[in-house]
Amino acid sequence: MAYPIDKKLVVGITSSALFDFTAEDEIFRTEGLAAFKKYQIDNRKKPPLRERPSHSLNDCLDSIRSSLGNLRWRL
16 A cells, blocks of 8 residues: 655665665676675675765754654665
8 A cells, every 4th residue: 555645754765875886886896796696795794884974964864754743764
């Protein structure tokens, strides 16, 4: 069932806006899909990805939500 968004503020943020995928993209472009999949599997337990400056946007939006009270919030 679709989530109704009329009269709502909807903000979409891609993962590439929040995290730096430069190394991963380079592997995909130069070595192909199989190497990229292997890289993902081999590195799945590493700490979170490198954040980009726009990652603070999510923190800002979360702060706004907190200050406005009990709003429905999906990440």
